[in-house]
Amino acid sequence: MDKRRNTEVTQNNAPIAEALDKHINNRVVRFDVPGHKGGRGDKELTDFFGERLLKIDVNSMKNLDNLSHPVSVIKDAQDLAAEAFGAKDCFFIVNGTTQAVQTMVMSACKAGDKIIMPRNVHKSAINSLVVCGAVPVYINPGINKRLGIALGMSVKDIEKAIEEHPDAKAILINNPTYYGICSDLEKIVEVAHKNNMLVLVDEAHGTHFYFGDNMPVSAMAAGADMAAVSIHKTGGSLTQSSILLCGESVDDNFVDYVRQIISLTQSTSASYLLMASLDIARKSLSLYGKEMFKKTVEFAEYARGEINKLGGYYAYDEEIIDGDAVFNFDKTKLSINTRDIGLAGIEVYDILRDEYGIQIEFGDLGNILAIISAGDRYMEIERLISALAEIKRIYSKDPVGMFDHDYINPEVIVAPQKAFYSSKKSVPIHESSGKISGEFIMAYPPGIPVLAPGEKITDEIISYVDYAKEKGSLLMGTQDMDVENINVVVEE
Amino acid sequence: MELWYTEEHTSNVKFSMKVDKQIVSLQSDFQRIDVFESYEFGKVLVLDGFLMITEKDEFIYHEMIVHVPMAVNPNIKKVLVIGAGDGGTVRELTRYNNIEQIDMVEIDEKVVEVCKEHIPQTACKLTDERVNLYFEDGLKFVRTKHDEYDLIIVDSTDPFGPGEDLFTKEFYGNCFKALKEDGILVNQHESPYYTNDAIAMQRAHEKIKSVFEVARVYQVHIPTYPSGHWMFGFASKKYDPIKHLNEEAWNFLNIKTKYYNTDLHKGSFAIPNYVKELLNYDK
Numbered sequence: 001m002d003k004r005r006n007t008e009v010t011q012n013n014a015p016i017a018e019a020l021d022k023h024i025n026n027r028v029v030r031f032d033v034p035g036h037k038g039g040r041g042d043k044e045l046t047d048f049f050g051e052r053l054l055k056i057d058v059n060s061m062k063n064l065d066n067l068s069h070p071v072s073v074i075k076d077a078q079d080l081a082a083e084a085f086g087a088k089d090c091f092f093i094v095n096g097t098t099q100a101v102q103t104m105v106m107s108a109c110k111a112g113d114k115i116i117m118p119r120n121v122h123k124s125a126i127n128s129l130v131v132c133g134a135v136p137v138y139i140n141p142g143i144n145k146r147l148g149i150a151l152g153m154s155v156k157d158i159e160k161a162i163e164e165h166p167d168a169k170a171i172l173i174n175n176p177t178y179y180g181i182c183s184d185l186e187k188i189v190e191v192a193h194k195n196n197m198l199v200l201v202d203e204a205h206g207t208h209f210y211f212g213d214n215m216p217v218s219a220m221a222a223g224a225d226m227a228a229v230s231i232h233k234t235g236g237s238l239t240q241s242s243i244l245l246c247g248e249s250v251d252d253n254f255v256d257y258v259r260q261i262i263s264l265t266q267s268t269s270a271s272y273l274l275m276a277s278l279d280i281a282r283k284s285l286s287l288y289g290k291e292m293f294k295k296t297v298e299f300a301e302y303a304r305g306e307i308n309k310l311g312g313y314y315a316y317d318e319e320i321i322d323g324d325a326v327f328n329f330d331k332t333k334l335s336i337n338t339r340d341i342g343l344a345g346i347e348v349y350d351i352l353r354d355e356y357g358i359q360i361e362f363g364d365l366g367n368i369l370a371i372i373s374a375g376d377r378y379m380e381i382e383r384l385i386s387a388l389a390e391i392k393r394i395y396s397k398d399p400v401g402m403f404d405h406d407y408i409n410p411e412v413i414v415a416p417q418k419a420f421y422s423s424k425k426s427v428p429i430h431e432s433s434g435k436i437s438g439e440f441i442m443a444y445p446p447g448i449p450v451l452a453p454g455e456k457i458t459d460e461i462i463s464y465v466d467y468a469k470e471k472g473s474l475l476m477g478t479q480d481m482d483v484e485n486i487n488v489v490v491e492e
Numbered sequence: 493m494e495l496w497y498t499e500e501h502t503s504n505v506k507f508s509m510k511v512d513k514q515i516v517s518l519q520s521d522f523q524r525i526d527v528f529e530s531y532e533f534g535k536v537l538v539l540d541g542f543l544m545i546t547e548k549d550e551f552i553y554h555e556m557i558v559h560v561p562m563a564v565n566p567n568i569k570k571v572l573v574i575g576a577g578d579g580g581t582v583r584e585l586t587r588y589n590n591i592e593q594i595d596m597v598e599i600d601e602k603v604v605e606v607c608k609e610h611i612p613q614t615a616c617k618l619t620d621e622r623v624n625l626y627f628e629d630g631l632k633f634v635r636t637k638h639d640e641y642d643l644i645i646v647d648s649t650d651p652f653g654p655g656e657d658l659f660t661k662e663f664y665g666n667c668f669k670a671l672k673e674d675g676i677l678v679n680q681h682e683s684p685y686y687t688n689d690a691i692a693m694q695r696a697h698e699k700i701k702s703v704f705e706v707a708r709v710y711q712v713h714i715p716t717y718p719s720g721h722w723m724f725g726f727a728s729k730k731y732d733p734i735k736h737l738n739e740e741a742w743n744f745l746n747i748k749t750k751y752y753n754t755d756l757h758k759g760s761f762a763i764p765n766y767v768k769e770l771l772n773y774d775k
């Protein structure tokens with residue numbers, strides 16, 4: 001493939017979007033898929049989505065390039081994104097950041113290879129172990145007792161894991177975490193590279209690190225080998241669109257291998273809506289990102305100050321930085337601990353939606369998280385603050401009896417792939433203690449597994465599941481949709 | 493040459509008036525502000541294209557939003573007014589000598605500036621020494637107040653644009669908290685007639701009802717508002733607007749009004765059946 005960059009396009013261009021515009025204006029007669037033919041085939045569909053959107057919903061063709069083998073406008077758009085993110089190469093991903101994370105793991109590991117990762121990774125990472133057969137070496141992420149949230153990765157813990165597993169192929173890091181906690185990426189990259197391990201960063205919530213001022217260091221700037229970036233989360237593209245970045249440290253051969261791995265799981269009918277949205281979002285980020293994220297931080301800082309004045313809530317900030325497991329904090333995140341008003345985060349999350357018409361990102365047992373972006377206005381921020389004031393006035397309880405959440409250190413008995421594909425039988429959850437789980441249980445959001453395939457089920461895990469259910473958390477992952485029964489590995 | 497100002501009352505219904513000239517047209521940080529000199533209605537204040545007041549019929553709105561609560565509790569001393577940048581509500585309040593303090597919170601200072609200069613008919617009493625003007629978000633202001641006011645009047649624009657947050661449950665809840673134990677909340681309550689206005693009216697009533705023990709609506713006839721049939725809300729921690737109407741005390745004050753009287757007070761709470769149904773009123 002031609003590696004030369006097209007010098008005719010700059011960050012002011014959006015090559016895919018421009019090509020789509022041109023294509024529509026050419027009024028090409030459609031004898032290809034999609035069958036709705038620009039919306040003419042279904043009036044209801046057109047009325048619902050709007051004519052323009054359906055006209056743009058086209059399939060790959062010569063003048064629009066092909067995501068599986070990009071040579072023209074998609075290549076240009078990916079190259080511009082690589083340039084904007086300071087990466088060697090960039091792949092547009094249309095099957096969610098889940099696919100980007102799975103591609104990283106599957107590119108770095110083959111069956112039986114070890115990979116070091118914190119246990120509080122997104123389920124997509126552990127799912128990739130089920131698919132490719134790699135074996136996890138989990139690092140206990142540590143817990144902030146006051147907040148009940150998992151922290152970043154401590155360099156010391158990583159060094160220890162490397163010493164014990166020098167044959168591991170890669171380290172996967174969650175940076176920032178959903179709550180905005182960052183690890184010492186630069187140091188981790190240094191340690192990993194010294195030991196010939198790849199550094200893969202799940203940067204799903206970190207798009208803004210590449211564009212804002214005074215942000216924690218981004219994966220590419222820290223020298224990581226690969227990063228999965230959910231542009232749709234804080235970067236403004238459409239839901240499910242994402243990018244996968246390769247750093248300067250990887251060679252061309254590896255980049256081509258990554259493309260092959262992507263094509264194992266990526267749709268061959270990649271949506272032009274998603275790709276054009278990535279293209280336009282990258283352009284906006286390049287041109288206006290600094291300003292956008294300045295505004296975002298201002299909103300978040302204001303909200304934190306006002307919420308902390310309400311009392312009973314703790315909207316945390318840089319004071320939780322400890323130079324190790326909390327190496328840095330992402331100030332755009334509005335994470336609020338709700339313990340002192342005697343309500344679980346998930347309860348506040350539900351009340352906000354059901355009583356006040358305010359949808360926030362998630363609530364866990366002790367915290368809620370509101371996503372703030374440049375798209376917000378002070379009016380909505382005021383509504384959130386005022387609703388929290390009302391919830392405290394009307395619903396607050398004595399905090400006694402709140403679950404003292406601790407990190408549940410999993411005991412991995414069998415590799416995830418082996419456990420998932422072994423003979424299993426379904427047993428009631430309450431009778432499963434001591435058995436090996438054959439599937440996942442997770443509370444969603446944030447989608448971090450409570451239990452993964454191959455791990456030993458304990459009384460502690462069962463009581464955590466009960467408590468999360470009681471507080472209204474949405475549990476999922478088991479074959480049994482009600483999460484009453486669990487598939488356990490039949491031991492021979 | 494003819495100049496006409498037209499407001500869309502719905503996407504299929506227009507209301508137009510012939511104007512002599514446009515006196516003001518500017519964009520503030522929050523909205524577009526226009527003032528017209530019209531032949532039929534005198535000066536007209538328009539925000540984001542929506543008619544707010546006219547010199548000819550503003551008395552109906554302002555008398556009804558102020559004198560109804562004042563006749564229920566003539567001992568009201570401390571009042572919070574939210575919105576009301578034209579000053580008409582404050583003008584009516586200043587007619588009560590026993591009111592000691594009027595805090596007015598308007599998000600858009602430009603509206604007050606424009607009205608002071610061009611519509612003194614309503615803005616004339618904003619300089620009364622009992623009046624404190626605050627230019628900030630009403631929701632933010634009320635959030636910091638506890639057990640402080642006898643009366644809160646929400647004289648707002650529609651539930652989209654800068655007045656949107658004044659139609660939320662968190663706003664009504666924070667008003668409840670800012671009111672004393674016998675406090676009254678009166679608010680601009682949209683209209684039952686055209687569908688979109690009716691939905692806004694239903695939503696507002698549902699939310700107020702979930703916060704206050706007493707939540708009633710009363711009607712008023714405003715010729716320049718969509719359909720002319722408009723509603724105000726009366727909510728309170730304990731006063732019933734008819735049972736506790738203090739006719740004698742109010743009439744003793746001898747305040748001269750053009751629209752309001754204590755008979756009309758009682759009548760305005762009698763509402764048509766279709767409106768009762770929209771509001772699930774007797775349930």
